[in-house]
Amino acid sequence: MSGHPSLEELEAISLGETPAEVEAHVAGCAECSRELAWLEAERALISRRPKSEVAHLWAGVAKRLEQPEQPLSADQRKRPRPHWARRLVVGAATAASAAAVLLLTMHPKAGPNFSTPDASVAETDFDGPDSKALAALDRAEGDYRHAATVLEAEYAAARNTLDPKLARQWDESLAKARAELGASRAVAAEDVNARMRVLDGYAGYVRLLRNVMEAEEANP
Amino acid sequence: MESAAARSGSDRELLLRAQAGNAEAFRVIFDREAPGVRRFLGDLLRDDAAADEGTQETFVRAHLRLTTLEQPEKLQGWLFGIARMVFLEQLRRKSRDAPMPEDGEPMRVDSAPTPEAALLSGEADKVLDGALADLSAERRAALLMRLDHGLAYGDIAAAMGWTLQKVKNEIHRARLQLRERLASYLEGAA
Numbered sequence: 001m002s003g004h005p006s007l008e009e010l011e012a013i014s015l016g017e018t019p020a021e022v023e024a025h026v027a028g029c030a031e032c033s034r035e036l037a038w039l040e041a042e043r044a045l046i047s048r049r050p051k052s053e054v055a056h057l058w059a060g061v062a063k064r065l066e067q068p069e070q071p072l073s074a075d076q077r078k079r080p081r082p083h084w085a086r087r088l089v090v091g092a093a094t095a096a097s098a099a100a101v102l103l104l105t106m107h108p109k110a111g112p113n114f115s116t117p118d119a120s121v122a123e124t125d126f127d128g129p130d131s132k133a134l135a136a137l138d139r140a141e142g143d144y145r146h147a148a149t150v151l152e153a154e155y156a157a158a159r160n161t162l163d164p165k166l167a168r169q170w171d172e173s174l175a176k177a178r179a180e181l182g183a184s185r186a187v188a189a190e191d192v193n194a195r196m197r198v199l200d201g202y203a204g205y206v207r208l209l210r211n212v213m214e215a216e217e218a219n220p
Numbered sequence: 221m222e223s224a225a226a227r228s229g230s231d232r233e234l235l236l237r238a239q240a241g242n243a244e245a246f247r248v249i250f251d252r253e254a255p256g257v258r259r260f261l262g263d264l265l266r267d268d269a270a271a272d273e274g275t276q277e278t279f280v281r282a283h284l285r286l287t288t289l290e291q292p293e294k295l296q297g298w299l300f301g302i303a304r305m306v307f308l309e310q311l312r313r314k315s316r317d318a319p320m321p322e323d324g325e326p327m328r329v330d331s332a333p334t335p336e337a338a339l340l341s342g343e344a345d346k347v348l349d350g351a352l353a354d355l356s357a358e359r360r361a362a363l364l365m366r367l368d369h370g371l372a373y374g375d376i377a378a379a380m381g382w383t384l385q386k387v388k389n390e391i392h393r394a395r396l397q398l399r400e401r402l403a404s405y406l407e408g409a410a
Contacts, residue, residue: 007392008373038399045348046367052258052271058250060276065243065283169381177288184287197240200287207284 004032014039137195144202151209158213170212177205231292239286246286250279253296256369257303263364264307264357274310278303297365297375304361304379311357344402351401355394362387363394 005022013023013036026032155174159167181201188194237245257278262271281302289298352360362380365371371379377387 008388042395042398043367045344046364049345052255052262054250054254054258054275057254057258057272057276058247061250061279061283062243062247064276064280065246177285180288180290193240197287200239200241204285204287207281208288211281 004029007035010036010039014043133192134190134195137192137199140199141195141202144199144206147206148202148209151206151213154213155209173208174205174212177201177208181205231295235286235289235292235295238283239289246283249295253299254279256296257299260300260361260364260369261303261307263352263368264304264361265310266353270310270314274303274306277306281306294375294378296369297371297379300361300365300369300371301379301381307357307361343405347402347405348398351398354401355397359390359394359397362390363398366391 005025009022010026010032013026026036152174155170159170162170181198184194184201185198188198234245234248238249254275258271258275261274261278262268265271265274278299282299285302289295352364355363358380362376362382365376365379366373373384373387373391376382376391377384380387382390
């Protein structure tokens, strides 16, 4: 081969995934051999550090996932709640109520149990679409749409005050989430399980919007 | 603990089950990915309690947004992107008035010390730790995603919100900075 291989190619050798041609060059080139030795030494030094223990962290995650709304920290309780948050609470609470009604209507045991991961988890094996369930789904979806609209308006109002680069990143994330949501809604039709996933998608989108606003609220 | 059923599922099935609200599937994802996320946040925050809290926050957010992830093979990079945002928020809360350290341009590294000596040196781990701490948080994040967690450059670009070229430049500079520190330590020790 002509010339030295690129850094990425040398890196690939250190990972054992490289063309024989490159490897042959490195074997006969002192400069590249040395560079490769450094790459391997760096990787070895970094990877031989102690591993992280995480088993004790799951309980805290599970506990928070079981809560519909995260409790406010002492610091948050002291601060006046911004007006967008008050409106979101109304929208989200309505949506959550609708979703709860939906779950009870369709399957009393449906829903995840995060505190007992090894136990048998109820599957979403609903009997099939019926008008009652679909009507509840429509209501829940409408409430989520409303919450999303409120937050989108708040974001649009706050956007000009944000760092332009950060705003573009948020725009991209939100546009991607919207596109995915739209696509999943388009194919869901009257499939109840798919419609439930659409609701999950709405919940995720609303959370994303809320996180955007909270991040900006916390870091004006 | 993973059940046999959960382990037997492919990554795509696992993700789909988690997206559908299956708590066991999400727990499997946590068991697989949390060690890397915790280590990543530990390296960024350099504070065990904050890293534990950040790891939990990352997985809570990941659960809430799980339906936005379509490609299971991107899961690790996606989680690291969330972890990075959590880290930045923690950093801003803790040191709003303190500017983030800026990265200098690394010097060209003298070729005298050998990398093998770095591996054999008992102090090299401490030197490495100090060198990592001296990198800016963003450069450190990119470097560790590559060296410690084996993410592809494209996945790092997505997680960091950078162009591919910037990822390559930053990782290259971070490497030179690390090597500069290790080399100067080895020269002094020789």
